[in-house]
Amino acid sequence: MTDNLFPSPPWPAIPVQNEPRRYPLHRIFCVGRNYAAHAAEMGHQVDREQPIFFTKSALAYLPTGMESNYPPGTEDYHYEVELCAVLGAPLFKASPEEAGAAIYGYAVGLDMTRRDLQARAKQGRNPWDVGKDVEESAIIGPITQAAEMGPLRDQRIRLRLDGELRQDAPLSDMVWTVPELLSRLSQLYHLAPGDLLMTGTPAGVGPVAPGNHLVGDVEGLAPVSVTFIDPD
Template identity: 70%
Template sequence: MTETLFPSPAWPVLPVEGQTGSYPVHRIFCVGRNYAAHAAEMGAEVTRDQPMFFTKSALAFLPSGRHSAYPPGTSDYHFEVELCVMLGQPLFQADEATAAAAVYGYAVGLDMTRRDLQARAKDARQPWDMAKDVEESAVIAAVTPAAQFGGLDGKRIRLLQNGEVRQDSALSDMVWSVPELLSRLSGLYHLAPGDVLMTGTPAGVGPVAVGDRLVGEVDGLAPVSVTYTDPE
């Protein structure tokens, strides 16, 4: 193996509830418009034709509980709380049952978004990369193994901004279920252990300001949190 010209960052890792080993984060896949009420508040409609996938780099990851500088290039940085699904087995062109069995665990995440840049991209029919793949924009909490979590039925997802509830919905409100999403995504990629799927956000998204503390919650999972500081 040849020597690299400069140091390469290591894969980020997440703690796992009740275990000493860590979960390595490889690729981060995201889903847009997976809650009808959120799609409506953004002026869009949902369809059952094909989930809308996009990606964030693993280098956009930020562990829960940290401080994060308000990012450059935006004056409208929005929170989006999401259920994250962690794969533990390879998947390719999988049916829904196989996809469901490949889930290692779940976590709560924040898909932070430069909303003003996203709006400009939409208007110009351009990609969302600069709006979504932002440094420290994938804030993810500790992973809970799937068997310990016990399934999505009857569980809620919410976000608090400085202690005030901004987003609150049932996980059952997702347009596409977790097995459906993984099955469809496995038709586009050779998925592998370490891949993370952020499953979309409910209605109530909004901007953050310097000094704000965000806390995302899903019943049965460790909460995610982040506090925003002055821009660098």
């Protein structure tokens, strides 16, 4: 074993409600178009045959309550509030029932998006990476263990910008349930503890500007919040 050429950043870790230990975050998987109304507002239909998956680096994680720099290269940076699920057991080629049993807990997250760069990539049939995998673009609140959260039913998922309600829908509006998403994802990856899934956003997405404050919440979970600042 040789020494590294330069220091490597530690794995980020997410606080857990009523638990002194943190949850090490290894990979972030995301889902596109999992709410029909959001797909429609973006000019798309949902794919009911196969979920749309993409990824963010774990180093895109930003804890709740922090200030975040408005990112470079965009003039249309959008919020998307999402339910996040984290794993507590390995999954590979799992059934939805097996996937549901492997969920350690849930959190509220913000999937921030350089919408103009994403739209440009879509037009050219190019990857979404520069639109989605942005520094400080995965803002995640504390995890609540699944047993404390209870079953996912019609809990509301909401986002407020400077106190004004912008997104509001029941979790039952999701096209694919969380166990179904994890089951499908496990056909593509060897999933393990440390993996987090952002499960899609309801309608009402829109831009933020330096000075804006966002608060996202899901009934039964700790909220997530962030304030954007101008890095200049």
